[in-house]
Amino acid sequence: MTQDIMTTEMRDARYVMHPLTDARANLQSGSxxxxxxxxxxxxxxxxxxxxxxxxxxxxxxxxxxETRLIEAATRQMERLPYYHPFTQKGHGPMVDLAERLVTMAPVPMSKAFFTNSGSEANDTVIKMLWYRANALGQTCRKKIISRHRAYHGITVAAGSLTGIPANHTGFDLPLPGFLHLTTPHYRRFAQPGESEEDFATRLATELEELILREGPDTIAAFFGEPVMGAGGVIVPPRTYWEKIQAVLARYEILLVADEVICGFGRTGRMFGCETYDIRPDVMVLSKQLSSSYLPISAILLNGKLFEPIADQTHAIGTFGHGFTGGGHPVAAAVAIETLRIIEERxxxxxxxxxxxxxxxxxxxxxxxxxxxxxxxxxxxxxxxxxxxxxxxxxxxxxxxxxxxxxxxxxxxxxxxxxxxxxxxxxxxxxxxxxxxxxxxxxxxxxxxxxxxxxxx
CATH class of the missing domain: 3.90.1150.10 (Aspartate Aminotransferase, domain 1)
Incomplete structure (x- = not known):
């Protein structure tokens, strides 16, 4: 090992605290x-x-x-290296990307809202759901349903959605009001002799019983990954999404599809929602959106979510939420080029x-x-x-x-x-x-x- 390599590894252990890492082990062996x-x-x-x-x-x-992404970033850096979407301002790359995402969505969507990561996006959706509930006078409709082994991010709110113990232990998570259901892993959780369809029926019944126990008017939304990624690539059993959506529709509970991992081709269709015939009210996108060359994420929301929010922002005078880097022009330009390449090739x-x-x-x-x-x-x-x-x-x-x-x-x-x-x-x-x-x-x-x- 050369001196340069040793120096870098030693400096890493000395100065860097890594995510999802045993910090003591990293001090001993480095990265x-x-x-x-x-x-x-x-x-x-x-x-x-x-x-x-x-x-x-x-x-x-x-x-x-991918040189085309590097060139797209360079061109945009030279033209407009930064601007923001606050207070009725914007820029071309953000508008172009929003139009492209809304029009390519597999179900009708109304608007795109930009953040920097899947965690920020899911956190923002939670705030939007609470904001909408208040706008509609449904001030009790604040609870969110997720699933054990789900991964939706690591902010305080998104981390509460996540259903992985390692992301909760020591952090006092999940917060109250975040509810978790059985992981839809047929091999692990099916009962003896239970078919995939029967397993899916049981999980849909579990969802309905939870809704009735908590009170339908207290539930804002159900969050789900089409395929659970970081929980171990859990593929849903046959008829699962069909039955889950029927329950949600019965009680007018919104469905949020977390497409952060599944989106842009990963499941063999453009979106995981297409693979499993999911018709969400909200889609959360990130990761392959820019091939991770730059941080960017997007929330696609339909009229059921957007319109009450828009009315409330008019009454208040603002939507008091946003990020400095949200909709960054360079990240947006790279995302647009990424989508072009996915399509062309x-x-x-x-x-x-x-x-x-x-x-x-x-x-x-x-x-x-x-x-x-x-x-x-x-x-x-x-x-x-x-x-x-x-x-x-x-x-x-x-x-x-x-x-x-x-x-x-x-x-x-x-x-x-x-x-x-x-x-x-x-x-x-x-x-x-x-x-x-x-x-x-x-x-x-x-x-x-x-x-x-x-x-x-």
Missing amino acids: LIIDRGEGIHVYDLAGNRYIEAMAGLWSVGLGFS DLVAHAAAIGERMQQRLATLADHPLVDEIRGVGLMAAVELTPSRAADPASWPVGALGRRAALHLQQHGVIARSVGDALTFCPPMIIDGAGIDAIVTALRTALDLCLKEMAP
């Missing part, structure tokens, strides 16, 4: 420092190459070296085709002794592992095998992510068959090494 990226690959400071099989954070859909169809190959190749691991379940849709998947073949399974607490397998995988040139004992995969949409094959080959090697370590 993998990524130096550059090209296509589906990233390189560390020593020049080691890795397939980024998580597209960063489910997000770098166009890979790490037909990357949604490519993601569907190459995603089918990924699902088929991962399925060849189903007979591995450490594999419990393989699940996914489009170009996102999870391989759930089990330590049952270990000489002493109790010595492998939940998450230990997933972390060990992810480490072996990284040492063999593939970066994935462990969620408990599941390894999740969400590679850039530009990946080809050779890239998919390389991921699966490395994964088999990693699993074999884990099995060897667990032997008596």
Whole structure:
């Protein structure tokens, strides 16, 4: 290791506090420092190459070296490097992006509101829902329904929507008024002999019973990811969304589709809502919107949400909410170019085709002794592992095998992510068959090494 590499890693451990990281462990061992990226690959400071099989954070859909995005950012920097949307001001890139997103939405939408991240967007939607309830005189309609294992962000409000214990513990979350239902994971939570459709019916009944118990006039909205991403790529059981939407419609409860991970081709359709015939009142977009080259997120809201808010802002004189960087012209210009590239290169169809190959190749691991379940849709998947073949399974607490397998995988040139004992995969949409094959080959090697370590 060169002195420069050592210096950077030491400075990282000394000065940087990392998200979703054991801070003490980072002080002891430091982080993998990524130096550059090209296509589906990233390189560390020593020049080691890795397939980024998580597209960063489910997000770098166009890979790490798309020159058109760099050029779009440069052009906009030279013309207007910054402006804001406050107090009836705006700029061309924001208007162009808003028009494009509203018109491409799979259901009628009225307006786009811009923020900088999925967390900020979901936090903003919560505030909009509360604002709308007050505007309509429904001052009790403030409760929000989400699901266990859901991930909707990490602000105080969005973190309360999230249903992952690690994002709550130590933070005094969730806040009151945030309600969580059963994770729609058929293999994990179905009762003996229960079909997928019966499981979906039971979860819809659970939703209705919660609504009646809390009082329909107290529930503002239901938030859901079409496919639950950070919770472990949980694919909904058959008829789930059909039945959930029927319950929500019965009690006039708004539906918010969190498309932060699923949007822009990840499920093999432009939006996850199209894959599962979801008709939301609100769509939350981010990540692949700009291929994460710059931070940007968007809220698409329909007339049911917008019109009462507009009336209330007129009565008050303002909508007292916004972010300095919301609708940033450079980020908006990059997002517009990202959407052009996705369309011109037909990357949604490519993601569907190459995603089918990924699902088929991962399925060849189903007979591995450490594999419990393989699940996914489009170009996102999870391989759930089990330590049952270990000489002493109790010595492998939940998450230990997933972390060990992810480490072996990284040492063999593939970066994935462990969620408990599941390894999740969400590679850039530009990946080809050779890239998919390389991921699966490395994964088999990693699993074999884990099995060897667990032997008596």
